[in-house]
Amino acid sequence: MLTGSKTTFKVRQMLPDIKERMLSQSGVHARSRDVFGLRCLPGECVLQRAVMVRKKLTAREGRGWVSGTLFCTHFRVAFVPQDSPKPDDNADPVLLGDHDVALASIEKVVVVGPNRTKLVTPNSSLKFTPEELVLYCKDLQVICFLFDRLTPDAQVIEITYTIAKTYQPLKPGSVLSFQNAALGSVEMKQFLSNRRRNTHMNWFESALDWEQELERCGATGWRVSSVNDRFEMSTSLSRSIAVPQKVLDTELKKSFAHFNEGRIPRWCWRHPRGSDLLRMASFQNNIYHEKDDIRNLEMILFGCQASLCVVVELGEELPSPADVQLAHSRLRALCLGDISTSVSVPDDKWLSTLESTHWLDYTRACLRKASEVACLLRGGHLTVALQEADDRDMGCVVSSLVQVMCDPHCRTQHGFQSLVQKEWVVAGHRFYSRINYHRDNDKEEAPVFLLFLDCVWQLLSQYPSRFQLTDDFLLALHDSIHLPLFSSFLANCQRERCKRSQNLGQSYTPVNGWRDMDSSSDPSDPPLPSVWDWSLQYSKHRRDRFTQPVPPTPPLQPLLNGNLNTNPDTHRLTDTIPGSVFLLSRGIFSCPANLLPWRGGGGGSSGVYKKSHRRAASSENVPGLERLLKAWALAEFPQGLTSTSGPQGPLDPYEPLLPLLMGPCMGLWKECYLRGALHAQAFSHPISANHPHPVERLAREVQQLKDELALVSTGTDTSPPAKMAEPRRADTNLNQNTNNGTFLFPAARPQSASAPRAAPRAAAPPTSTNHHTSRGPPPASAPPSRHGHKDNGGNKHTFLFGHPSVAEARPDQHHYPAPNNAKLPKSNGSSIAS
């Protein structure tokens, strides 16, 4: 199993023994748990432990030290604090405890002794007793253990050796043994096979999933094609692809040859204003024999927008995977520091060095490109096709960023997971090669996905209140990338995943759960869970922090529908000649003759076609498009919104979150990259930075108060508020959350502004801003009415319990604050006046 040298012997000796004991009489194991408090995974065995060890806590954990027991198993280095509660033996196994680190994420083991530090390798021997053990991890954590004088020296040395020998600098073969260590036991396999897939998210694995997405986005004119069901058309594409309705499968098949790797233009997302986002690889095989061919290509590219298509070339302005890799390795080196070599960047060069990594430049470039695309889409009724040579790296980044910016659904945890599933996992991002788990393909290695996470974090930090997911979630995802355990990341495309999970002869059955294990599972090949199975990875305590406490889980109803565009859109490009194609590159539109190779050069092959689709030389369209981009650049609010709904109008929830991109605005994700900062002082004020955002904390308090209010009011049966509380309790959790979140922020505003004033003031205008602050935009399906709001604006009581406009805005939902408005003044008026 373990391919180490000396340890292997030891482990082999131990393994069967322990396994046996555990299987036959779990009592032994249970007892050891009682003593040391470590809850082992099935099949996991403790190789070594050390008592009275102190672990240095990061800023996020509150800084300082916590003492407990340190374990090394053949899967992880675990640490159990002294006072941690007794583990529940019946709970589902969790791979990593709050203080644990998987051996596979460890990159370097360093010990600090009196006056020296030493890098410990499997072969090194220690000539001193370490005082400190520092684990440098691939996910940029630096974990530091301090051995107390009370820790027996033998334990200290032994555990250091054991960790040094068992941690697996990933190399071919070690990944498998690691997987086996974690998931290889019979119980674990059993456990995993019984696991249900998360049904709250869309996995995009079946045609049905895609149809759901089409429906959610209101993308009419598109259909799901299973033409690639057996990966015959394109090996890297998913089984199901969304293509224009009017293209038949037979026609579709002919077009695959014209694109690199057969990655034809596919539908990704529809903006509520009716624009479609497409992805494709570069054109190939520029021979177009038949006019049907050309017709099909045009149809696929234009989708259902007959008029206008903008091809966004991603190659030029965005970093190449090699750039990303270089930047990331520099960033790592900068942030981790290295006590073993004592190389660290001097303080006065910190920012310059940070700049020279170019990491922030690359996040900026991605965000800028995505902003451009988002603004184009906002214009409505055009097709934006992202084109990248192989459509497997930056295409993923930009298309998913655009959706995070534009689609509130993608800013929820499940929505985001679906997005990653759609644009990365199923779309064929080469996770396996890019992460390079096996260390056998350094050339291909590039943390493109981490770049994407950083971009999302930038958005999150600029719009903290518009996200339902938190940076804890992003961080967890960031860390999981480095664990070679998840099917999501251990393959380059859906085909590979399917291959692995089943015999190719069988047909794929997504209904049955993640994979079919009984038949094909073989000890050397444990079933792999999906990364989205968070409860397998983290404790509930940690998972709870993945989402904002108060903000809503927006209802998963189809929020988007392509017909949202009720406002006359002044940006609508009415002057467009049908069939115009433009290239957006470096912020400039152009229509190079060879943009679509089949139209190229006035050439003969497209001669027939030219008649129906006039050559897109219409430069008069360019201004229109440039206006769109300029709209973004100049920060103009779309006039459709301002003029029709006026200042009181609701913020279009699909108004993209456009990030500030100036130098000072691009932040460093310190919670991630500087987690291990060794130079941080150990002791500090209990309330330090890196805690939840103040707004979140306050929001939580408000929520608490509300709960208490509800509680109290139920207590007083006879008082009017009691009645108000009743329906609320009947609410489903989801609804409750939604209510709180949506009205909480908006509601506060008009009130705080108006309540203390004597004169009633038109509170309506602020609503326009409300939605800026609201975490979850109200469903688009309910056009808010404004009248009631205005009336209530001067009413001091309304805001306390709900925002009238919101209440009205969602008549379809049970909204507990609403009834309240009427009642409060009675019980409350005097007190407020006083």
Next chain:
Amino acid sequence: MEKQAGAVGAADGAGPNRKPWSSATGGPATGETLDSPTGSHVEWCKQLIAATISSQISGSVPSDFTRDNKARRRPDFMVSKRLTPRQQDSQDEGLYYHGDSDSEHPSNALNLPALRYGAPVTMFQDQVPLLPGESVQTTVKDVMYICPFSGLVNGTLTITDYKLYFTSMERESPFVLDVNLGVISRLETISVPNQGENTKGLELVCKDMRSPRFAYKTEESHPDVVELLSKHAFPLSHSLPLFSFLYQEQFPVDGWKVYDPAAEYRRLGLPNESWAISKMNSSYELCDTYPSILVVPTHITEDDVRRVAVFRAKHRIPVLSWIHPETQATIVRCSQPLVGPSDRRCKEDERFLQIIMDANAQSHKLTIFDARQSSVAVTNKAKDGGYESESFYPNVELNFLEIPNIHVMRESLRKMKDVVYPTIDEAHWHSAIDQTHWLEYIRLLLAGAAKIADKLESGKTSVVVHCSDGWDRTAQLTSLAMLMLDSHYRTLRGFQVLVEKEWVSFGHKFAARVGHGDENHANSERSPLFVQFIDCVWQMTRQFPAAFEFNELFLITVLDHLYSCLFGTFLYSSEQERAAKEVQTNTVSLWSYINSQPEDFTNPFYVDYEHHVLCPLVSSRHLELWTAYYARWNPRMRPQVPVHQTLKELLFLRAELQRRVEELQRDATSRSSSSFSEHSPSHSAGTPLHSVV
């Protein structure tokens, strides 16, 4: 609270906590013609500044904008939308409205929330709001404002004795630029191409990191704008009074009463058996830059003190700044000893330090922190200065904190201005910041203060802090160390006391360092040391968001009025001068203004950790550039989400809910006092939810 929301604020400003105390003050001096409550002027003014800034709209992108710039721009609909409501509030607030285009200036954004008294003040002619006591000097039409962000704006320029006020109705939305004259560092004529022959250009180089430029036509009939401006921007150079002496505002709270030395020393448990409150300097004879009340060791005679004074530069003898309530370890400040090239000694001075050491029973050592670079301290010997020799002062440990002098700091901030105004080079932002070394100096200061605090707290040892004269770096270090050690100074009032005590009363030369009303902009005495101190405080608030009672707006407001000459707080260089000019009777204190509306300056997350010592992380990895202050004039720096705003709303909501909960509880208990305690858990509501914060 990062980048608080600044811009946002406008809308709320007047909102929540407006109290009609104007009646209490006996009515505005200006009488009923003004339909404004007193006190509104300052806010109004700020509002205008803010509005201004936020209303510098660009209709067209100036040609010099590269594509890159274009791409960098972004919509600011949030702000604009937020501002809109105000428009309906009162007619003047139309000023805010700047449509949907990008408002170019970020506004003094943070100041906006402070505008409580939203109503306009005296309106002069074309709605130039005036403060009580302010008078219009001239109005010039057809002036062009050369906006660095959006090109030329044509409008009317009004100059009063307090501010320069530029309005334009040219564009769809009114445009206002309001610069108080105190902030002007120098006036420069610039060339304006393509605008006709008799057009002159004027650049106002400001102390607060901006430089607005104007172009105007010279006409015979008009008074010279430059001359007039310079007269009122630099009144002291023209034998005119500073505006603070003309300012007639009345506030319900008297900020001059904030700092009472006797009360403050009493709070510290002084006098005690080792330390006495001395009136030796009551007529400023002993030391003309020290306050009248000093704390010196009990066991030392007046004669000895006088001899020590002769031995210390500028007669600034070692006096107590702070005493640890438990260990009795003290922070003592002074100036450098006049050792000179011949290594002079002073028995009394040596004894003085020995007594200071002995006053602290916990330690038999004394640590001297010399803020200077050691090399500089050595060269100072040649200039008759120097440092304590460890061989002459037994048990004394001397540490150099290696902080460069005021000239270096001035240069650093000057470089910073080039980095942040008018354009920000996004690709080289970080290295440009590095090259200013500003953060490096901030780090040195914080590290030095942390060392001092640690010495007191962990080492239980008394420290003596000095630089050369003991009024620049010494003030920075002692006040920062006190801020770390004593939670009282982290409150709104306490911080005011700290500034009044360590900076104002101990003779930080504000007049020279800031150059109030003085046109000699090249004076090498000028240096942004107080700005640096406030920046350090801001860095600490970033690291300990719940430890300070005041918020970012407070810090920015303090800095704005460091320059404005509206309040008397920072005028002159010593207590003696202030007494001579009767500053307290003739001017208004900044703290009057602040304490009249404390809620605007209060950090909602403040938790009083009474005995917590803050140890900020001083690695540059944990320091940030305070862009909300330095880069605030750039419209593209405005925060995206109005965090500050949301916070205030939530606080308000929380207070209301809490009140409701309590009320209902009372209700419930009175109704069913006999019933079983089904709602007993609800009593937890009574526990302050602050604990969560």
